[in-house]
Amino acid sequence: MKVGILGAGRIAATMARTLNGMKEAEAYAVASRSLEKAEAFARANHVEKAYGSYEEMLADEEVELVYIATPHSHHLEHGKLCISCGKPVLCEKSFTANAAQARELLDYAAEKKVFITEAIWTRYMPSRKMINDIIASGELGDIKMISANLGYELTDKERMLRPELAGGALLDVGVYTLNFASMVLGDDIVKMTSECVKTDTGVDGQDAIILTYRDGKLAVLHTGMWADTEQYGIIYGTKGYMIACNINNIDTIQIYSPDRHLVREIKVPEQITGYEYEVLACRRALAAGKLECEEMPHAETLRIMEWMDALRADWGVKYPFE
Incomplete structure (x- = not known):
């Protein structure tokens, strides 16, 4: 092709x-x-x-x-x-x-x-199926909550700071945390709570987001462009929890018991770039x-865009062309 x-x-x-x-x-x-x-x-x-x-x-x-x-x-x-x-x-x-x-x-x-x-x-990578299979196996028990973060120091990238280029942390890195939540917990959200701190140019510099699901599950997300984070996605169940290391290009999956002991570690397949x-x-x-x-x-692409619109509306972040 x-x-x-x-x-x-x-x-x-x-x-x-x-x-x-x-x-x-x-x-x-x-x-x-x-x-x-x-x-x-x-x-x-x-x-x-x-x-x-x-x-x-x-x-x-x-x-x-x-x-x-x-x-x-x-x-x-x-x-x-x-x-x-x-x-x-x-x-x-x-x-x-x-x-x-x-x-x-x-x-x-x-x-x-x-x-x-x-x-x-992240939607296309083998790690997605690997995570889904672990959850489906019942090894973690009933899933109750996830957390996810993704942050980089990106203030040297001009496009990230320019409203006319739809800059800010959300559309560039926050989108990964939202997709992680969607892939694990689905899309039946009843409440979205959030805060953001803006840059001098008026775009979001760092964000904290809580998604409340109809069945009582929670997704706690944070993202930003002012500092690097450990970039974990963590899935918490009644029998243990899973850490997906480097959530925007997962390289390792770790399974822990409820008392925080590492049960096993799984490496994802070798790749060119992902x-x-x-x-x-x-x-x-x-x-x-x-x-x-x-x-x-x-439908999923559109739903994630609608979530990000709702978040920006709460923060008062609007691009000049909107």
């Missing part, structure tokens, strides 16, 4: 490295608004073709899937551009800047009958003639 990469930044380079390590897909093309930048990216990342406009790459009949690697604020525009050209889309998280944009993009894809999915890689799983999911879905990936259905 020949993949075109729309955007030539850091995350695009990670995707190119992933594709270069795969047998099932290849880093075929890259597009930037600058031909010079696209050509430099192609040379550095072993990409066959470089284009100085997105439209040129999308006109290339060889491109079978487009990976959108631009800021959140541009996903709607770039997603619709790909779909208008009939190109299947793997769109980097967060899917869009808000739920209204997500709904517009998903509706447009459905109208044009073109495949699109969100590249929230991005390969979302690419393979796209390949399977396209081969089956589907318009979405079962690992991250459109």
Whole structure:
């Protein structure tokens, strides 16, 4: 499968490295608004073709899937551009800047009958099934609560601080904690409580979120861009608890007894970068003639965007284009 990469930044380079390590897909093309930048990216990342406009790459009949690697604020525009050209889309998280944009993009894809999915890689990784299997086995007993955190020192990244680029911690790193909660506990939330501390530019710098579920379960989440955290996802049951180490790219799963003794430790399979799983999911879905990936259905993408909208509304965080 020949993949075109729309955007030539850091995350695009990670995707190119992933594709270069795969047998099932290849880093075929890259597009930037600058031909010079696209050509430099192609040379550095072993990409066959470089284009100085997105439209040129999308006109290339060889491109079978487009990976959108631009800021959140541009996903709607770039997603619709790909779909208008009939190109299947793997769109980097967060899917869009808000739920209204997500709904517009998903509706447009459905109208044009073109495949699109969100590249929230934790949804596609083997660790997801590993965790689900442990929970289903009853080893942890009845699940009562989870906690999850993800924080990095990201203030040197300009896009994170700019409201016009949909900056802030929530859409970039907080989305992982929300997805972790959704994957473990589901989506039947009756109450969402939260606090955020804003940056000088008015976006969220660090956030604390509590999700209360109808069946009494709780998810306690925190995220931020001012300091690194241990990045654990912890699942608490009546017979023990599980720690998923590095929740946005889980490398180890630890099972503990109620008295805090390590019972066993499980390593996840070796990987290229972890991005390969979302690419393979796209390949399977396209081969089956589907318009979405079962690992991250459109309804789930939209639901997470609605949660993030509700959180930002509580905090008074609004982007200039909204």
